[in-house]
Amino acid sequence: MQTILFLVCTIPFLTSNIIRMISWIPLLGRNGLINSGLQSAGIVDAPLEWLLYSDFAIVLAYVHLYTMFMVVPIFNCMMRIDRSQIEAAIDAGSNSVRILTDIIIPLCKSGIIIGSIFIFTLVMGDFITVKVMGGGIKANIAILIYNEISLLQYPAAAAGAVVLLVTVITMLVILLRLVDIRKEV
Template identity: 35%
Template structure:
């Protein structure tokens, strides 16, 4: 009996140990992945940004010359400002275009199957290559493109509108079309979760449709707005392909500078721009997360 008791105690002790440390074993793979493929690369990027860069070589002697060059140059500082300006513009336009669509899908379409069909329809463009979707705007926006032809046929313009292509406007149009679905999805998800009885109670109490939207619908959909804004922000801030393809390389964003510097083997300066871009993203995401407690709301 004593041997059996000792074995039972040992088994219970081992089971208790596994239960106490189960969360550690469950977290270990994710933590290891984040450390190896996020934290370590970020540390290396910061470290390389202080290396000494010459025209044809780079060495590990630490210096702040690349940082000084970035902030002292009007070209690179202008790219930072332009990146932020386009980000704010695209973010605002994706919200303006995406929220009504999400409101229709989440509140006015009551059939769940039809809701799914509409959401799938929104992502149909993603069945094709990203680059093809970007380049498809060229024949649409050009001086002899579809938009100008239609406007001329309707008599709305007397000559082609030249600012539609190879300008910041064309980049904004392309980005909004590509990324608006990332705003629609999370908002539609949150709107579909709103209890109908809550809206019915508000109507019974005499609340107008605008009051219901302002006091109930929009606040409850705000977590979806924040999630959508994070998706759009991360992708727009890191953009380079859309700007290159639709601006004729006339609009340089931080992402374009990184690609150019890496192509020129200027690793130190590319690392500087990467650190700046990462810091901007961190500030933007932190600011958005302060609007809503996503852990509580989701």
């Protein structure tokens, strides 16, 4: 059952990132399904402007696009958890919150860190999601670099790339100090 559910989660990845991202526009738009549904139900009087071309839309698209990059390493770690540890905790009288905080999360720490590395590096280099879901009015360092290259401002683009590189390497060093990745691969 776990494998079947895992495969069901991978079905959206059979399409392009751009197609999956653009698919949010008919849902979140001013005349989209969500606004139409809220207006017809009488919950709101006017369309919600913050659903599309906002920070909310960018975060929603990132979650949709990159969830599997976090789920896969955590799933891998959870598959290695010895079920007898959980059963022993239950027999010892632990509740589900205590089992989660004392057994499952510490044993999944490496999967969480590896997933965080994947997500962080992908998000730092992604400029299409911010450009499309932000409506061209939001920016990040990748868009800055893209714009500088488009304007043939190579020194400024190189400076932005160095800042991005140093930031990513610094975060990777910090995250890699938290887990020995050689044991996990």
